[in-house]
Amino acid sequence: MPDFMEILYGRRSIRKYKSEPVPEKALSAVLESVRWSQSWANTQCWEIIVITDKTIREQLQAAVPKGNPSFKAVVEAPLLLALCAELKRAGFYKGNAASKFGDWFLFDLGIVTQNIALTAHAHGLGTVVAGLINHDACKEVLGVPEGFELVTLMPLGYPDEAPPAPPRREISAFTHYDRF
Numbered sequence: 065m066p067d068f069m070e071i072l073y074g075r076r077s078i079r080k081y082k083s084e085p086v087p088e089k090a091l092s093a094v095l096e097s098v099r100w101s102q103s104w105a106n107t108q109c110w111e112i113i114v115i116t117d118k119t120i121r122e123q124l125q126a127a128v129p130k131g132n133p134s135f136k137a138v139v140e141a142p143l144l145l146a147l148c149a150e151l152k153r154a155g156f157y158k159g160n161a162a163s164k165f166g167d168w169f170l171f172d173l174g175i176v177t178q179n180i181a182l183t184a185h186a187h188g189l190g191t192v193v194a195g196l197i198n199h200d201a202c203k204e205v206l207g208v209p210e211g212f213e214l215v216t217l218m219p220l221g222y223p224d225e226a227p228p229a230p231p232r233r234e235i236s237a238f239t240h241y242d243r244f
């Protein structure tokens with residue numbers, strides 16, 4: 065397995081996949097990485113739906129704008145994960161929002177997303193986060209109950225492309241010392 069920084073640098077958003085299935089062991093590792101995600105007060109608000117069914121995939125694709133670069137991947141990747149969150153868990157204390165930002169579900173799901181992406185990459189798999197979707201339409205397709213939100217779709221499979229790394233801001237452009 066590559067070392068951690070290699071995994072960090074080497075992970076790319078993958079939008080073109082081979083049809084080869086995701087091995088059970090790799091999927092288990094990905095789900096294990098979700099399980100060990102850090103979260104607000106260990107509230108673990110995530111729920112993950114693993115989708116293989118083609119009809120459901122097509123119904124979900126109808127909820128993705130055609131201009132989304134991941135439009136095809138939603139159907140073509142061998143697996144699709146839907147990342148959902150239970151509301152009023154992350155950031156809440158005795159039913160009340162404990163901080164200025166209210167519900168921290170997006171934050172905690174962001175951590176889950178990164179764990180999935182890095183673990184998948186460590187196993188030679190690719191992923192992409194699809195956030196530009198019609199969330200309510202996806203919820204409807206998957207029967208996500210009230211009190212939960214579907215946050216992102218994540219295709220998962222072996223990459224059939226090796227895109228270059230998009231440019232990054234320099235450390236000096238975002239790092240501040242002592243004051244902003």
Ligand SMILES: Cc1cc2nc3c(=O)[nH]c(=O)nc-3n(C[C@H](O)[C@H](O)[C@H](O)COP(=O)(O)O)c2cc1C
Nearest residue numbers: 075076077132133134192193194195196197229230
């Ligand atoms: C919250 C979030 C939402 C994203 N939504 C989409 C999306 O809807 N479609 C897509 O093709 N890529 C999407 N991306 C992928 C980004 O475009 C990608 O991470 C960024 O360009 C950097 O490229 P890299 O992941 O290869 O380093 C999303 C990424 C994040 C973190």
